[in-house]
Structures are given as C-alpha cells and as structure tokens.
Amino acid sequence: MTDYRAFYQGRRVAITGGLGFIGSNLARQLVDLGASVLLIDALIPDYGGNLYNVDGIDDRVRVNVADIRHESTMNHLVQNQEVIFNLAGQVSHVDSMEDPYTDLEINCRSQLTLLEACRRNNPGVKVVFAGTRQVYGRPDSLPVTERHLVRPTDVNGINKVAGEYYHLVYNNVFGVRACSLRLTNVYGPRQLLKHNRQGFIGWFVRLALEDREIQVYGDGHQLRDFVYVDDAADAFLRAGASDAANGEVFNVGGMEPIAHRDLVRLMVESAGSGRYRFVDWPADRKAIDIGDFYADSSRIGEVLGWRPTTTLADGLRQTFAYYRGCLDQYVPAADERVAAL
C-alpha cells in the first residue's frame, strides 16, 4: 500500500458531495497527487456544499452542479471515471426524523441511482462510499468493531445502512467494485458551521470561535472518537486504490475516545475563546442518542495500512487556524447571526 498515493497520478476521479466538508478536503489531496478531479454537488442550502471549499484549487478541479438523485445526469457523469468517491448525503439525524422522505430520497434512492449508472454505463469503476458509525446505533460493547450488529436508531441511520448495503450488493452481484468506510466523528477545516443540525462538532467549533457558550448535554461524560478530516481523506485514498477493499466495510475512527466535557475544555483552550455549560438533554436529541461510542479501526489498518495520524489537539489547532481566516465564508451574514444567538 505504499503506492496508493502514486496510484492517483493522472487518474480520472469523481467526488459526489465534492463541495462538501470531506469531499473538498479529499479533492485537495487528489489534485496534489495529479488526479483529474470532477466534483459533483447539488449545493442544497443547509447541506455541506460550499464553493469556498475549493478556493485555491478551483482552477484544478471541474465542478458540475447536479443532484445525484437525477438518473440521466448520473448516467452521464459516471462515464469514464476510474474512481468515484461517493460522499453526497443528507447528514442531519434530526431532519431525518422530521422529513423522512427527503432523507430516503437522498441517502437511499440516490445511491441506487449512482450504482445503477455505474452498472449500466461504467461497470469497471471503483466506488468508495462514505458510510457512518450511525449504522451501529447504541453499542452493545466497546470499542465497536465491524462485527457489531447493525441497528440504527434513526431514519438517517437506516437509510445510510441501505445506501451502504447497495454498494456491497453491486460489488458482489454486478462486479461494480465498491466498499464503505464507516466514519465516526470527522472534524476539521471546511465543515458546515451554519447550523447545528449536522452533529455537534462543527457547531461547537463555531461557538468557540464566536466566543459564545457551548451547551453540553447532561454531564458530558459521554465518550466519542474524532477523526481529523485529512486522516479520513487518507482512508478514502487507500480504499479507492486497493482491490483488497472491494466488498468490505471498514471503521474509520479517531486515536482514542474522549468525553464531551474534556473535548469542550480542549476546544475552548485551543480556540482561546468560548466557554461551556452543562444543560439538560432536549427530548428529541435524547430519544435518538446512543450513549458512549468509539470505534475499533484496526481492520482498515490491517487491510489497507491506514491509521489516524493527527492528534485531537493538533487537529483542533489547525481547524481553528483555518476558520479564523475565513469565518465569514461559513457563517450567515451578521443580521442572521444575531437572530441565531
């Protein structure tokens, strides 16, 4: 696996959700590796797509604004690609419980659209899917390995399960090589900060940067693991380059778990701004909460040689440094910000 980075030299690579958080960071690595990069993104408001995410590499990528739910669009766009990193999705747990149909369309049906497009128009392509630790639900045991039961606790998690399984079935039955990376909590530059419906980490980053109060649910004892976005992107690069990954699912998690209360302390310290307070759980969050979670990511280490290399302290430092220079590109204009306070 030492050559996985060289593999991308001159490769035709597409990224769905390519203007989003992980997609755009992955794109940055790919253009540096000499790949020919197509970014497909629907730029749906309140999702993660942001044109500023490709600032500085915009002359080295091709951006095609399109919705992966649209069949003829995808039938065209997948053609001639050698690797597709499939990261487009609706990522809000809470939204999925209010509007389960949209979540179904984006996380379930659109994955079929992409895979059918590949099956019919480009069966030789390799697809790497962005899965999620959500598929495990509330863990029976820790750390969670890939052998843990799949038992999602919300509609978003269910649709992500289905989306992942489609990839495995298309790999096994139709020979469209595919695999899935079950990401835990990814953080870093270029994450959506506009609202708090896509998980807490980006929202906490924003609150710290704006010197506001971070509210921690309960007493903050809950454990999570966090993976820096460049490490996550490295996992995608390895999976895309290796046929050993075909038909497989891999956990992609952080170095070691940390309690929420320790995380926010570290964040406030790293940002040099913000503060935190413990508050009661809101009912709608508590209902879909999963308790402690951290992943065992040793399997992808064994098969693909991946391991996380960025400490949380280093990752947070880089994250805050990034946003300090361009926060206005990630948060609403001043008047909206006041309304959000």
Next chain:
Amino acid sequence: MTDYRAFYQGRRVAITGGLGFIGSNLARQLVDLGASVLLIDALIPDYGGNLYNVDGIDDRVRVNVADIRHESTMNHLVQNQEVIFNLAGQVSHVDSMEDPYTDLEINCRSQLTLLEACRRNNPGVKVVFAGTRQVYGRPDSLPVTERHLVRPTDVNGINKVAGEYYHLVYNNVFGVRACSLRLTNVYGPRQLLKHNRQGFIGWFVRLALEDREIQVYGDGHQLRDFVYVDDAADAFLRAGASDAANGEVFNVGGMEPIAHRDLVRLMVESAGSGRYRFVDWPADRKAIDIGDFYADSSRIGEVLGWRPTTTLADGLRQTFAYYRGCLDQYVPAADERVAAL
C-alpha cells in the same frame, strides 16, 4: 399468552397486502376470532394479491384496493385501527435486481408512508411487520439467531432491512408500537403460483400439481426450513396482541431444516404427481444465493409462546388438497400455461 386469540374479539384490524398469501390466511383466522377486518391491497399484477384468497369470507371482511405508497390514502386508512399487520411488499429477489427502484418504492418508501400515517393520525396503533430471513444474507453459522449480522445479498433484502428498521425506530422514538417477524420460507394454500419469481416453493407446488418436472439447482443438498402459513399467521396474532413484542425482531421458522432434494421427493410423493431433475445453477440465481439456511426460532417461543405445530408432511398434504380444488384461480388460462411450459 393464552388469551391472545380472545384479544381479537371485536378488534379493528387492518392487513396491508391483505389479499396476498399470508395476509389472506391471517384474515381467515381473524374473522373467526371476531375481529373487524380491513384488507388493504393494491392488486398489482404478478404480486401475490388475489381476490379468490378471500373466497368464503368476503362477506366478513372489508376490502379496500389501494397502494400503500400513497400518502393521503394511508393517512385515512390507518385511522381507528387497533392493530395493523403490515404484509404488503414486493417479494421477488430477482425482480429487485432488475428494477431496484420499484423495490425501493414498495419495500422501503411505502413502509415510511404507513408509519408516518400512524405517527400523525393514529399513534396508539400496534404494527406488526412481515420481515424476512433475507436480511441475514449468507449465514456465518447455523441455526441463525436474531443476533446474527444483518447482511442482505440483494436489493430486495436491503430494502426489507430498511423497512424493518423503520418500524423499530418508530417504536423507539415515536412510540408507535411495532415489531417485526423475520419469516423464513412460508408455504401453504393461497400462495402465488403464477410465476417463479417469488421463491421456489410455490412454483414447485404448481409443477408437482401439473405433473411437470421440478428442476432442482445443483445437487439439492441445500438446507432450508419451511413454515406452514397457519403457523406463520399464529405468530402474527401473538405479536399483535402482546406488548412484549414491541421494538423486537423475531425469527419465525419451521420445525427442522430439510434439503431441497428431500423436499422435492416429499412433494412429489405428497402430490402423487410431478417429477424432479437436478440442473446447473443459473448465473443470476447463483449470484444471490445464500447456501444453507435455517433459523433458530426459540426467541419468539420464549417471549410469545409461539412454535410451529404443522409438520412439513401435513402442511404439504393440506396445500395440495387446497389447490386441487381451485388451481384455475391461481394459474393463468390454458393458452398462457402452454407458453409457460
């Protein structure tokens, strides 16, 4: 659980897929128990719905022809029901691989439609979902318990997983009481015999009845377990009457596994007609085949007191006796039959 049958006296009960194989047999038991029964069925050609299935009880059930994918229809029909047996579905593995979108709409989206209708209009209802052993895919170990990994091998299996998980999440998060029965291979009167795309058992019954040749793939060593439809219906009745089932999944399988070659021998013997021959696996079937499978159904025994009570020999005898009197209601007209030979 001795009172579970008395529970249905005067109850308002709906069955989606109520004109189908299991639904109509369940309806027969329910009307005998004094329930007020609404059958919802779209009568989609080539699916399992058949008006003849309610012959003899048609004056004791209410039939509403409707598609459970349709939101306002379901918003109306779920109202005032006390128990909904949710059996509507697309059940062909092979069709799901040719037309994954239709399978998605029926097995995935329509389950959301039903559950959203209940959440918004009848949150006190109890829903029992017809799940499937397909969710397990190719087993790691036998017999398969509910702790086995969920790993479906085809699109139909994936969508059935999602449909099942929706029920559990609506139970856990929204309090719409729901559970799922993972049925293995159900057989008996009123099963679709028109074509062979809904699993082999009904098709084998037809071939034996028509004194035709049954083709067994490979050498017929594969093991399966079979559950007689009245036993399956009894599992639904128990699950619908008990809050101990809420949020749970239960395997519902047969008494003991039997090899395909022994099954067909028994069938030909029981029917007194037909013959069998071993043939090579067709590629499209082999690609989604799962090897040996039989379920451990002890958990539903412990929680709900269910166990299978009909031997395969008895079940087959009753099945052949039923169809001998009305085969014309289940197979196409003579000219089509010739074409199918």
